[in-house]
Amino acid sequence: MGDDRITLRELSVDPAYPLPKRSEWGIGMVGFGGIARGAHAPAYRRAGWTIAAVADPSEPARKVAREQFGVERVYSDYRDLIADPSVEIVDLLTQPSVREEVVLAAAKAGKHVITEKPLTQDPEEGERMVDAARKAGVTFAVHQNYRWMPMNWLARQVVQKGIIGEPFFAGIQLFGSQDRDLKGHHFYSVCDNFLTVQWNNHLADLLRYWTGRDARRVFTRTGRSRGQNFVSDNLLTSLHDFGGGLTGTILHSELVRSDMTGVECRIDGDKGSLVFDFFTRMRISCDATGKGVREVDFSGVQFGDSFVGSMADFLCAVEEKREPMVSARKNLATVRTFLAEHESARRGGEWVEV
Template identity: 25%
Template sequence: MYADKGTAGRLDVDYKPKLPRDLTKGIGIVGAGEIVVHAHLPAYRMAGFHVIGIYDKDHAKAEAAVSGYPGMLVFASLEALLEHPDVQIVDIAVPAQQQPAIAKQAARQGKHLLCQKPLAETYEQAKELVEVFASHGTKAAVNQQMRWSPGIQASRSIMERGWLGEPLQAAIQVNVHTPWENWPWLTHISTLEVMYHSIHYLDSIRYVLGLQPEYVYADGARFPGQPYRGETRTLIHLKFPGEVRALIHDNHNNRMPQEDWYATFRFEGTQGIVKGTNGALYNYPTGKEDTISLYSERLEKGCLYTPKLEGRWFPHAFMGTMGELMRAIEENREPVNNAADNLITLQTVFAAYRSMESNRPVYLEEIDRLPVT
């Protein structure tokens, strides 16, 4: 039996996004879709970041996005955004098919970049982008913002402090109903769930464990009669060096009431566990705050700690991705979520799809051997 420490057993798990000293760096956003309106802009307002303006090929969408932000510009073209003297950082929030051309153009203009995930539709394109960023001295981060969701960032802090001992196992399980039609372009692609959803879990697991997978064994399936082309149910097994393993189990077709939905994570070590809920997927699309519980033999034995977390994946974690890029510029270092690091996450994504096709484990090195075209 665990003795429950509850919220009285507060632990400093260091999970809140860290912000730069200088909040005045100018940000230009490319794209005015749902994620910008409901996550990027609210998060940047909370953080006090300086957003100069937005460009979207649909001018009316850009106008609507800035309507609650007095003084924010709507650019007539991408070139106008890139040529604005105060735009130092370009935040790209468009589908992967459109991102490489925009990112290359911004890098050539000397801008730093926060790129959307996935970085590109193919590994070859992503690897080429990383080379372009390096050649222009651009600091480029990828918006894998789940790393900064309260539960995942808290788990990372707990793992780094050694409270779980040596990493041993991880699991993320999701059983919800996702209305993919809210993003119409997603309904027509063949690489759906892993490329645009479980990519977060693949990235977060390796972030928390601090390890890189050796191989991926994955299976993807559809729901009978679904109106979407790609997979909406996935099982992904990850083998890490030694005895470390991870599992992702995702179903986006839960027709039951939301009381039956769940989104959980669990990280185990040789001396403890941290587990919790991803609140963003409960009561969707409203969401609620993440929760975590911690048991550690390195702390008070027999006690289950349940520290209260503040904030949510959407929009609070978006302060983390942009904040980390801004701090990296300030400190003249690479951001933790840099584009080169993201290539490893993309290797797991493309290895998962190759595994689905060939029904076998696929080593990440197979993906990295692909030539740049």
């Protein structure tokens, strides 16, 4: 191994995340749209998990569940899925507009629930759902799958182990082309919060995840480009004040009209720095690894699927009777953060308390 490279073993970080002991959990999927059939269902199939039932009011969606995924128990009404005795886990994959009624019905039936992000866009609704799950004694979590993307999973461990010391800065720069590539999308192209809410429910959550801290206040501004397609502004800069000497930043554009897209994340601590993307590359420079910049070597390393990761932690939490890593209770801090960002941007850029 060259002096400019370092292995995960040398860093004492683990690329693998825990998996549940049981593989035959009966998962009932409420909503079988693009994210369910394109990401969740294929990931569960690769993990060897059972999709016990699907509920969706759309007949084409139900047909896909039956014919492409072999799901035999298919319903048009989520209430029938919740009542199905083969369903132990309710996997809620709809837009937030139908979150609360499904969560409350599942909790009343004693079924554990994990929901797509964002959990909600109304903190009071979120509190009601969390309270209902707590009173019913069911586990309730959120699919923040970006936490289980390979480099994000490793970055959290590096920070937790103190390898780069106490963080004072964490930042994300993301340049994409979704304003071009998703032009005409039935939801994203017409919503008014594409970056502040639909995207920052991921990115703001990552800042919380890596650092283990919650922002106290945020300052966010958004902008547009000539000829932009989306209703929502597609250029965002956001400053997060965590207090205690920790600052976070998000610079995000979905306006790129070239092939020069990508993401770079950075965490600086008082003993070193970590620079990485989401999937394939990580560099570290710190006292613990010696002088210079070291490239982390992933030769022979197999990483798990991020959609498996979020469900795996949830199932492990149910088995171990513990709170999930992304419990709905904890995730309310992410909700409050991205809503504060949206409000700050709406005001044209002002500090907003979280």
